[in-house]
Amino acid sequence: MSLVIHQEEAAPILSGLAELRELPEWFRDRQRAAWKQFESLPNPTRKDQTWRFSNVGLLDLAKFKVGGTLTEEERDAILERSRGLDEVAGRMVFAGDQLIERDVISDQLKKRGVIFQSLERAMVEHADLFRKHFMSQPATLGSARFAALHQALVSSGTFLYVPHGVEIELPVEIFHWLNGENASVFPHLLLVTDELAKVTVIEHFCSLDPQSPGFACGVNDLVAGPGAKVTYVCAQNWAENVVALQMNTTTVDHDASAMSLNLHIGSRYSRFESLSRLSGEGGRSDLLAVAVAKHQQEFDARTLQDHISPHTASDLLYKNALDDRARTIFGGLIRVEPHAHFTDAYQKVRNLLLSDDAEANSMPGLEILADNVRCTHGATSGQIDEDELFYLHARGIPTKIAQRLIVTGFLDEAIQRLNHPAISSHLQRLIEEKFAA
Amino acid sequence: MKELNIENLRIAVDGQEIVRGLTLRVPRGEVHALMGPNGSGKSTLAKVLAGHPDYHVTAGKVLMDGENLLELEPDERARRGLFMAFQYPSEIPGVTIANFLRAAMQSRLPEGEELEATDYYAKLYEKIELLGMDRSFTSRAVNEGFSGGEKKRTEILQLAMLEPKYAVLDETDSGLDIDALKTVAHGVNSLRGPDLGILLITHYQRLLNYIIPDHVHVMVAGRIVRSGRKELALELEERGYDWARDGAIEPAFR
Numbered sequence: 001m002s003l004v005i006h007q008e009e010a011a012p013i014l015s016g017l018a019e020l021r022e023l024p025e026w027f028r029d030r031q032r033a034a035w036k037q038f039e040s041l042p043n044p045t046r047k048d049q050t051w052r053f054s055n056v057g058l059l060d061l062a063k064f065k066v067g068g069t070l071t072e073e074e075r076d077a078i079l080e081r082s083r084g085l086d087e088v089a090g091r092m093v094f095a096g097d098q099l100i101e102r103d104v105i106s107d108q109l110k111k112r113g114v115i116f117q118s119l120e121r122a123m124v125e126h127a128d129l130f131r132k133h134f135m136s137q138p139a140t141l142g143s144a145r146f147a148a149l150h151q152a153l154v155s156s157g158t159f160l161y162v163p164h165g166v167e168i169e170l171p172v173e174i175f176h177w178l179n180g181e182n183a184s185v186f187p188h189l190l191l192v193t194d195e196l197a198k199v200t201v202i203e204h205f206c207s208l209d210p211q212s213p214g215f216a217c218g219v220n221d222l223v224a225g226p227g228a229k230v231t232y233v234c235a236q237n238w239a240e241n242v243v244a245l246q247m248n249t250t251t252v253d254h255d256a257s258a259m260s261l262n263l264h265i266g267s268r269y270s271r272f273e274s275l276s277r278l279s280g281e282g283g284r285s286d287l288l289a290v291a292v293a294k295h296q297q298e299f300d301a302r303t304l305q306d307h308i309s310p311h312t313a314s315d316l317l318y319k320n321a322l323d324d325r326a327r328t329i330f331g332g333l334i335r336v337e338p339h340a341h342f343t344d345a346y347q348k349v350r351n352l353l354l355s356d357d358a359e360a361n362s363m364p365g366l367e368i369l370a371d372n373v374r375c376t377h378g379a380t381s382g383q384i385d386e387d388e389l390f391y392l393h394a395r396g397i398p399t400k401i402a403q404r405l406i407v408t409g410f411l412d413e414a415i416q417r418l419n420h421p422a423i424s425s426h427l428q429r430l431i432e433e434k435f436a437a
Numbered sequence: 438m439k440e441l442n443i444e445n446l447r448i449a450v451d452g453q454e455i456v457r458g459l460t461l462r463v464p465r466g467e468v469h470a471l472m473g474p475n476g477s478g479k480s481t482l483a484k485v486l487a488g489h490p491d492y493h494v495t496a497g498k499v500l501m502d503g504e505n506l507l508e509l510e511p512d513e514r515a516r517r518g519l520f521m522a523f524q525y526p527s528e529i530p531g532v533t534i535a536n537f538l539r540a541a542m543q544s545r546l547p548e549g550e551e552l553e554a555t556d557y558y559a560k561l562y563e564k565i566e567l568l569g570m571d572r573s574f575t576s577r578a579v580n581e582g583f584s585g586g587e588k589k590r591t592e593i594l595q596l597a598m599l600e601p602k603y604a605v606l607d608e609t610d611s612g613l614d615i616d617a618l619k620t621v622a623h624g625v626n627s628l629r630g631p632d633l634g635i636l637l638i639t640h641y642q643r644l645l646n647y648i649i650p651d652h653v654h655v656m657v658a659g660r661i662v663r664s665g666r667k668e669l670a671l672e673l674e675e676r677g678y679d680w681a682r683d684g685a686i687e688p689a690f691r
Contacts, residue, residue: 386490391527394487395541395595396515405540409531409578416531 005075006098008067013184013215017152018067024123034151041145050142053329053361054300058243058269064184064215066153068096074179075100077208082175084204084235085422089170090116090160095177095208097156097185105172113163116172119188122159129161133192133221137249141273141302146245150186150219157188160201162228167198171233171423178207178214178242187218193228193256200231202423207239207266216244224256226280231259233423235430238266240295247273254280254309261418263427264291264299265434271300278305278312278340287316288414290427292407292434293326293358303332305347307340310370316347319414321407322358333365334377340370347377352410354384354403404435439502440464441519441603441634446497448478448485454495455481457659465602466631470645470670471638473656474678479638480524482656483607486636487521488514501603516545518602522592522609529579534591535561537579538598545599564597568624585612586620593624603634610644622647642674655681 011018017035043059044051079101082093091103105116115126122130139147158174176187193199207214216238224230230250238244244267250258262272276285291299305314320328334345351360362379384406392402408431415424441463448456456478463469473479485492486499488511499506506514515521529537538561543552562572568590580588589609596604606625610618625648629635637650645653645667653669654661655678663669663681673681 385527388527388529390487390489390511391523391529392537392540393511394515394521394523395537395599396512396544397540398512398544401540401544402512405532405537406529409529412531 005070005072005100008069010065010068010180010183013061013064013066013149013153023120023155024127027123031152034148038145038148038152041148043145044142048142050302050331052331052363053327054271055269055298055327061215063182063213065182066184068180068183070095070098070100070179074208078177078179081206081208082204084173084175084202085171085426087170087422088173089168091173092118092158093175093177094156094185094187096179096183097187099156109166109168112166114166114168115159115161117159119157119159119190120155122190126159126161129192130159130190133223134190135219135221137221137251137275137277139247139273141247141275141304143245143247143271143273146217147219147247150188150217150247153217154186154188154219157190160189160191160199162193162197162199164194165196168200171200171202171420174201174203176203176205176216176218178212178216178238179209181212182214183212184215184217187216189220189222191221191230191232192223192225193230194225196227197225198229200233200420200423202233202235205234205236205238205244205266207242210239211241212239213241214239214243216242216246218244218246220246220248222248222250222258222260224250224252224258224283226253227255228253229257231418231420233260233418233427234262235427236262236264236266236270237430238270240266240268240297242267244270246271249275249277250285251277251279252283252285252312255282256280257284257286259286259288259418261288261290261414261427263430264289264293265430267297269298269300271302274301274303276303276305276314277308278314279308281309281311283309284313285315286417287314288417289318290411290414290431291320291328292411292431293320293322293328294434295324295326298327298329300329301331305332305334305345307334307336307343307345307370310339310341310343312340313344314346317414317417318349319352319411320350320360321352321354321411322360323354325355325357327359327361329361330379331363333367334375335367336370336373336375338369341372343370343373343375345373345375349379350410351379351381352384352407353381354407407435408432441636442500444498444500446482446485446499447495448481449493449495450481450491455659456485458497459656459660461654461661463603463634463636465634467651468629468635468637468648470650470653471636471656472640472642472653472670472673475640477656478659479656480607483521483605483638486519486605487511512544515601520596520599520601520604522589522596522604522606524608524611526580526588526592528581530581532579533576534579534594535575538595541595541599561598564594567597567627568594569620570594586614586617589613589617589621590624593621597624597628602632603636605636605638607638608640609637610639610641618644619647642670645670657682
């Protein structure tokens with residue numbers, strides 16, 4: 001008989017809030033309000049501009065459940081498979097939104113004021129920071145309903161605070177596991193950096209069982225303080241039956257720089273909303289994404305590069321490789337607000353189609369309300385170049401391997417921009433594994 | 438017979454015959470230069486040998502050590518021992534030279550056998566030095582942003598690594614300054630030996646000052662009009678292609 005690590009009656013998501021959780025009453029009030037908001041907002045339809053081309057039929061939540069049990073066997077299997085980077089500054093592993101393992105940060109970092117703890121502890125111990133930054137921006141890219149659902153049902157997550165002048169050299173690593181049939185998770189990362197701080201975080205999203213359907217609805221608040229440098233990497237590798245939504249907001253203060261890379265490997269449908277707010281002069285944001293879409297997978301990316309202050313820069317590069325009947329959607333807007341003069345904003349989407357049935361939809365957009373602005377945007381789709389393929393053939397490389405090389409090379413442009421060899425090789429390995437499967 | 442044997446080959450492109458009955462034998466261990474003016478069909482011949490899908494063989498045959506080359510897919514030809522150094526090699530964005538060559542060498546191993554990484558890199562670095570290149574070069578994407586000289590040296594690096602039985606070098610001297618030309622020639626010369634047959638395709642005689650051929654063939658309008666020893670190249674340089682065409686045994690144009 002396997003031991004049970006935690007047991008909680010699994011209940012349908014749509015049955016509403018459980019009253020069991022030990023969270024502060026003020027937070028529970030927010031959750032109750034969020035649930036009401038969730039119920040009052042309509043399900044999206046394709047007629048909504050922010051859901052154009054999306055397969056909204058997959059968003060039926062009726063079958064998904066919150067809570068559930070985790071056995072010792074399952075926990076061991078999850079910990080065994082929670083292999084990310086060789087060297088990290090700190091690490092948390094969540095299974096079904098329960099923190100099951102934590103490698104704390106060094107005493108030295110702790111002494112310098114770095115806080116790395118679970119979200120529910122931060123609500124109590126660092127309530128002011130938490131309240132100031134937790135979901136402080138409304139979800140404006142289409143998923144207000146799901147942001148409300150997340151807020152209502154979030155029960156754990158990661159809180160990371162890096163104080164003034166502290167640079168964490170090694171990445172911080174977080175795993176989120178889905179476990180069980182029709183299970184759901186509501187991952188959250190609240191990352192706050194103070195002036196001149198530096199940190200890199202990588203989140204791995206995985207399923208214990210490659211067949212089980214599941215639902216993930218995550219929100220991240222990433223705050224780059226003045227002159228800070230924040231790198232965020234998402235390695236989305238859910239099982240191929242999972243429906244996932246992720247809403248990230250990055251706020252970039254003056255002279256700060258933020259870089260994000262989202263790798264999409266798994267899931268049936270994965271929507272990723274990235275809002276990058278350039279709120280302080282001299283801020284810079286790099287938005288990268290890499291997707292390998294196969295079978296019937298659908299990756300739905302919605303982005304906003306919001307230039308609020310002058311002399312800000314943003315650069316988006318999204319690269320998708322699509323095979324079989326896979327679909328990708330890119331809806332991205334560069335908005336240069338009044339007074340945000342001397343903005344540099346770029347947006348580039350490249351789709352590599354490996355099959356005639358694959359479909360890449362791109363909707364780039366510009367909204368410029370300031371002067372002296374440099375903006376370019378463009379989205380292109382193409383197939384593997386025949387001459388490139390012939391060149392590889394002429395070296396003896398068979399078609400299948402030649403295609404794989406060309407595709408990984410195509411995606412590599414975005415991965416190399418991270419300028420982080422350890423993370424890059426981890427992401428390359430995930431891509432290789434997908435091709436080998 | 439250990440030779441690359443091209444017999445009465447005819448090639449059409451878009452319905453027009455470009456190679457019109459070409460016969461040529463390159464035994465292993467020899468270097469044969471194939472010279473000809475622009476449009477004589479030299480590069481078309483090279484592409485057909487490599488198996489480019491856009492070219493259509495209408496008659497004749499090509500045997501590599503007795504095996505019918507034209508029946509094989511391009512990657513199969515390469516694995517059996519044919520190498521083509523391209524006049525205009527493709528850029529492969531994001532694929533490093535090291536990974537590219539590794540895939541090429543892995544494809545030559547029997548299924549289930551893994552290329553030994555340490556040996557591979559030792560060999561790669563040895564050949565890199567031979568061509569006067571820096572090791573860091575192997576981490577660059579294949580031909581991406583390369584100068585003309587770098588591209589050609591990369592072709593010869595691949596030749597050195599893959600150790601084919603026959604190599605077709607298509608205008609390997611084009612786009613090279615004198616220093617790059619010498620480096621490339623040095624690389625090719627160091628690979629000469631009894632196990633390698635080389636077909637050196639060139640427009641100009643200058644390459645043949647550095648890679649001395651055993652035989653020279655002159656190709657005009659789709660067929661070989663003269664063959665001789667290395668001196669033929671000098672004579673051709675002096676007298677020009679018109680001389681070669683006029684003196685042909687068969688008329689080049691009908």
